[in-house]
Amino acid sequence: MGLLNRLDDPIQGDGIILGTVEDILNWGRSKSDWYLQFGLACCAIEFMALNASHFDMMRFGAIPRTSPRQADFIIVSGTVTLKMADRIKTLYEQMSEPRYVMSMGSCSNSGGPYWEHGYHVLKGVDRIIPVDVYVPGCPPRPEAFFEGLVKLQKMISTQAIFRKREKMSPEDLAALELRQKKVREYQERVKQENADYNDVNRKIYTGYSLDYLKKEESK
Amino acid sequence: MTANEIYDKLKAEFGDDILAFSEDASTEAFITVRPQRITEVCLYLRDEPEFLFDYMVNLSGVDYKTNMTVVYHLYSLPKNHRIVLKVELDRDTPLVPTVEKVWKTANWHEREAFDMFGIVFEGHPFMVRILCPYDWEGYPLRKDYKEPETYHGIKVAY
Numbered sequence: 593m594g595l596l597n598r599l600d601d602p603i604q605g606d607g608i609i610l611g612t613v614e615d616i617l618n619w620g621r622s623k624s625d626w627y628l629q630f631g632l633a634c635c636a637i638e639f640m641a642l643n644a645s646h647f648d649m650m651r652f653g654a655i656p657r658t659s660p661r662q663a664d665f666i667i668v669s670g671t672v673t674l675k676m677a678d679r680i681k682t683l684y685e686q687m688s689e690p691r692y693v694m695s696m697g698s699c700s701n702s703g704g705p706y707w708e709h710g711y712h713v714l715k716g717v718d719r720i721i722p723v724d725v726y727v728p729g730c731p732p733r734p735e736a737f738f739e740g741l742v743k744l745q746k747m748i749s750t751q752a753i754f755r756k757r758e759k760m761s762p763e764d765l766a767a768l769e770l771r772q773k774k775v776r777e778y779q780e781r782v783k784q785e786n787a788d789y790n791d792v793n794r795k796i797y798t799g800y801s802l803d804y805l806k807k808e809e810s811k
Numbered sequence: 812m813t814a815n816e817i818y819d820k821l822k823a824e825f826g827d828d829i830l831a832f833s834e835d836a837s838t839e840a841f842i843t844v845r846p847q848r849i850t851e852v853c854l855y856l857r858d859e860p861e862f863l864f865d866y867m868v869n870l871s872g873v874d875y876k877t878n879m880t881v882v883y884h885l886y887s888l889p890k891n892h893r894i895v896l897k898v899e900l901d902r903d904t905p906l907v908p909t910v911e912k913v914w915k916t917a918n919w920h921e922r923e924a925f926d927m928f929g930i931v932f933e934g935h936p937f938m939v940r941i942l943c944p945y946d947w948e949g950y951p952l953r954k955d956y957k958e959p960e961t962y963h964g965i966k967v968a969y
Binding site for chain 1: 951956958966968
């Protein structure tokens with residue numbers, strides 16, 4: 593963005609910045625993109641190195657978060673099995689908007705070495721969630737990852753925040769509404785198909801057994 | 812103790828329930844046991860002072876197309892000797908008693924064999940899938956396994 597440089601600029605400077613609110617907000621957003629701490633396979637090893645002092649990912653303003661509700665983007669680092677696909681979808685849907693996805697490594701880009709005989713591997717994470725940046729490699733070098741991160745920051749800094757809906761093309765708007773409708777239908781269907789949907793969720797979130805919870809409730 | 816000596820001792824103890832001894836196998840010599848007696852044979856191998864097979868290295872299923880086979884790799888830490896047991900099962904209804912009571916480590920190994928080959932271990936305390944999702948259909952390492960087209964509405968093939 594170079595927004596801060598303008599403060600010292602001899603011509604435009606004098607501590608005054610002229611720009612749109614959108615620019616300033618986007619600058620802040622792009623320089624403080626927190627990510628969901630989420631590793632899947634060998635890419636996650638490379639990903640751990642990114643956080644260590646050699647590569648120091650925090651200088652980009654990226655701070656790890658352990659809850660999807662606090663994260664701006666999710667890094668899918670590694671092989672996505674079909675068993676994990678449902679969980680990734682849930683994690684992604686728990687993130688608040690605007691949210692972004694980085695796909696790291698060949699496996700989450702396209703299935704990687706499992707593209708032909710991997711009966712249990714999802715052939716590309718973009719089959720379940722929309723991906724913004726693909727980082728190629730098996731696994732990618734940290735430098736490659738940083739290029740992806742800078743791409744993501746550039747993408748964020750040029751996005752429209754206000755009157756987003758008016759700026760969207762009719763096709764995109766229709767696609768968005770269709771997707772929201774599909775998500776609602778999916779949630780309804782899951783609830784109908786699983787009579788114990790709430791019970792199971794409660795059990796997972798609290799960590800207690802159902803018998804214990806029911807006993808506590810009846811007290 | 813060599814595999815040959817172990818076979819002789821087992822044969823003397825269990826008689827016809829020890830079906831065969833394959834010494835010239837390309838990997839390790841193995842003893843084929845009648846499936847119904849596998850738990851007793853394993854208990855005997857574990858507790859007899861001259862065997863003391865206290866460590867089950869591996870338990871795996873094999874699909875030989877004509878039958879299902881379970882392979883037990885045993886090792887004795889005090890005696891420093893090892894042996895391989897095999898049981899051959901009917902391919903359509905593979906059923907074998909569990910050895911989970913003998914070696915606790917067999918618990919997850921047997922669940923894996925169930926997950927991948929559909930071999931059911933009778934008497935196992937928790938015979939459910941361990942690697943695949945619980946609602947997975949079919950047993951992936953069987954020779955006649957067909958890859959599903961979709962899973963939860965997701966296309967599986969590339």
